[in-house]
Amino acid sequence: MISDHEVEITELPIRTWTQNYKETVMESLLHGSEKTPSLINDYKEYHTDTTVRFVASMSEANLAKAEAEGLHRHFKLQTSYATTSMTLYDSNGCLRMYATVEEILREFFTLRLTFYGKRKDYLSGV
Numbered sequence: 001m002i003s004d005h006e007v008e009i010t011e012l013p014i015r016t017w018t019q020n021y022k023e024t025v026m027e028s029l030l031h032g033s034e035k036t037p038s039l040i041n042d043y044k045e046y047h048t049d050t051t052v053r054f055v056a057s058m059s060e061a062n063l064a065k066a067e068a069e070g071l072h073r074h075f076k077l078q079t080s081y082a083t084t085s086m087t088l089y090d091s092n093g094c095l096r097m098y099a100t101v102e103e104i105l106r107e108f109f110t111l112r113l114t115f116y117g118k119r120k121d122y123l124s125g126v
Contacts, residue, residue, distance in 0.1 A: 002055065005063060007071065009054040013079040018052050025076045026054060039066065039074070 002008050012021050022045070032038035039062050046053040056075075058066070066074040083101060090096040091111045098104045 004060055005057055007056045007058070007063070007066070007075070009056065009075060009077065010052060011077070012052055013077055014081070015079070018047055022054075026056070029056070029075070 012018065026040075026043050029040045030038055030043060040056045040058045043054055043056040046055065072078045086098040086101070086104065087095055088098060088104065091107060
């Protein structure tokens, strides 16, 4: 929140493009629909080629309602993805299917620790 009636959005969900978010979410919140009233009064865009920045203006009552619901949910800033097919390249560069996220992290930590050792040895030698 920037103030009592403005909200700043600087990050979008994974796989969401700025233009699509503007057209689907921000416009629907601005204009509303037959079933839901408009929830924001106006929004401005201050994007660059590498950053996203929307500033949405809304009434204090609507802002309180959005906070009660949760700003992430209200502005549709959350997505979820299934982790049923986790296929990644392993430390040897071969494709491997992982059963859990923890299994991926264990392999990564082991490999990363090895490289920390190599880096320490190199810096010690210099």
